[in-house]
Amino acid sequence: MKNGLFFLAYCMLSLVFACCQQTKWPPLQEPTSTLYVAALAPFYHGVASGDPLADRVILWTRVTPATSLPEIKVNWQVATDSTFVSVYTAGETSTGPEKDYTVKVDASGLKPGQTYFYRFQALGTYSAVGKTKTLPTDNPQNISLAVVSCSNWEFGYFNAYAALAKEPIDAVVHLGDYIYEYQKGGYGDTTLNRKHIPEREIVSLQDYRLRYAQYHLDAGLREARSKIPFICIWDDHEVANNVYTTGAQNHQPDEGDFESRKNAARQAYYEWLPIRENKEHYRSFTYGNLLDLIMLDERLAGRTKPADSLADPTLISESQTMLGTEQLQWLKQNLINSKAQWKIIGNQVIFAEIEQSKVFPKAPKNLDSWDGYPFEQKSIRDFIKNTPIPNVVFVTGDTHASWAIQIREENNKNLAVELGTTSISSSNWNEYESDSAVIEKEKILISQNPQIVYGNARDHGYLYVRISAETLVAEWRYVKTNKEINPETFTGKKISIAPKTLSISELAD
Ligand SMILES: [Fe+2]
Known part of the structure; x- marks a missing residue:
């Protein structure tokens, strides 16, 4: 009997130990x-x-x-x-x-x-x-960057990463949506044999880790990461769609505590990406006196819940913030202190004011972009204008489309330029309707917004930016396909931006 009790106690202790082990170190x-x-x-x-x-x-x-x-x-x-x-x-x-x-x-x-x-x-x-x-610390003649965003495993092969790995590039600037949180078939091309692992929507630390493991097994991404240093910021899908500091559109109460999910997503991100870990994710990089690259965190540092509609009074409130007080101050200080010819702001969502009522009547403004945070948007515009800060270029992801936008003052003087990079693979607008219908929408949007110099919502690829003291050349390079492995690209558009005037000229390919 004594032996029996001892054995029972031993079994229970072993079980407790095994459970603790399970919690602390999940099996491989x-x-x-x-x-x-x-x-x-x-x-x-x-x-x-x-x-x-x-x-x-x-x-x-x-x-x-x-x-x-x-x-x-x-x-x-x-x-x-x-x-x-x-x-x-x-x-x-x-x-x-x-x-x-x-x-x-x-x-x-x-x-x-x-x-x-x-x-x-x-x-x-x-x-x-x-x-x-x-x-570099001196005066580099040229700096080249590839600007990318929105790589979705299920929508196609990461050919754009494979293509940019062949370029002479100083750094890849990744503006987020490095992974997507959706379940298998939740947002993707289900005709392709690229299914999300795990199959469920990712919520736990183990889920996020597994999703990063899968994405990093794409040969194109592996090639790019081995050849060029990456400078990454997260957008929303590294946690969940349209995330802000205290919640997300794609986080429901039955998916558990949001803070735990956010911390799990953040931990897996820091484990799987080559990032220096600090208290805050926003940070800057100085390329001698040629370029300051200022990377903003527009999701988890200070973003409040977006307004529900244009009629929502929180929209125009001072307390509606994209960056938050601390980061906004940090941005302004960086811009004032910059001794560089060009100031590139790594920006997740469109900064320019865009009226889209003729294309998307139900969403005349994109309230997840800076148009949903007009107080801070105006504060930054006024700061660039009044200081003044010359040669500011926003590079932006999120829209799965390419843009060149001239941001102007009220008197029509150029204030800054915004360059939008398309997606590596996430759905363009023509994933759901014909090319001709999308071309028509592009034309309508541009006619409604004369500040848009170039728009393309049909192609995947990356934005290649070559910077010298005399000019900033932006080139949108598109992949021929992402439905099979093929890193061939073509140039969709090439422009140059002149310093001081920020005037945009079209260049021949
Ligand atoms: Fe995206």
Whole structure:
């Protein structure tokens, strides 16, 4: 009997221990393993770099063990040559299930404006070699950026990432919707064999981790991340559609506590992307005296719930904020302090005022964009005008369409320019209606908004921006298809922006 009681107590203790283990370290589940390329083991998700500064850069990888391990030792190396004859700096770190086996190193002591190669070693194997570049401190002649947004796994292959990986680019500026939270078939092309994993709408930490794992198994994204440093901000779908600090359009009460979901989404984002973690996500990058890149967080730092309609009195209230007091002040201080010729603002949603009643009669203004936050929108406009701040260019994602917009003062003088990048793969307007119907809508929207210089809501791709002291050239590069793997692109539009006057000229391809 005594032995029986002892055995029962032992079993119960074992069960409690097993449950605790389950809670703390979930067993290694890799439902995405059908997408693995065996030759990349155990670094199936490739390597990446991001948030470059003049003396440091974040290096990233993920080690996927064959079975759950509590800790994996990881060595890393940074070299000035791709064969690692000249190792410049190296170190050791570790990973484990508490960070989903992701690895992040802030490699410091680097020289400004230098190209470096890096790699990892774990479980007796070397990773693929990655390439990255630190920020210059002097007067660079040219800086090139690829501006991207809205990569949805289910809508197609990430050919645009594969294409931009071939360009001579200093950094990829990702304006968000890096993943989508929807369930299988919830928002995608169901005729393609690209189904979301997990199949449910993602809500928990494990869900978000798994979705990032899946997206990073696209060969195009893996290629781009290994070749070019990424500078990323989140938009809404990294948490849920139309998210703000205290809720989201696509978060329902039966999906649990919103704060827990937001924290899970944020944790997985920081684990899977090469980002330097700070209290706030907004941050800036200085490319000598040529460019300041100011990245805003328009979702989780200070955004209040959007107004329901144009008649909603909260719309015009001072307390209706996109950035919040602290971030707005930070933005203005950055603009005042900038010594750079060009100030590019990494912006998630359209900043310019747009009247869309003739195209979308039920939504004459997009209240999820800056038009839904007119107090802060005007405050920034007035600040640029009155200070004055020259050469401000907004780069914007979110709309799954391409735009060049001349933001003007009341007297018609140019105040700033806004360049919208199309989606990597998320639905353009012609996913649901014919090209000719969309072309007609583009024409109507432009005629209603003469500030729009260029609009295209039919093509996927990226925005290629080449910056020099004399001009900023913007080129919209589109993929021929994303329904099969094919990184061929064509140039849809090319413009130049003159400093001071901010006048826009069309360039031949
Ligand atoms: Fe999007």
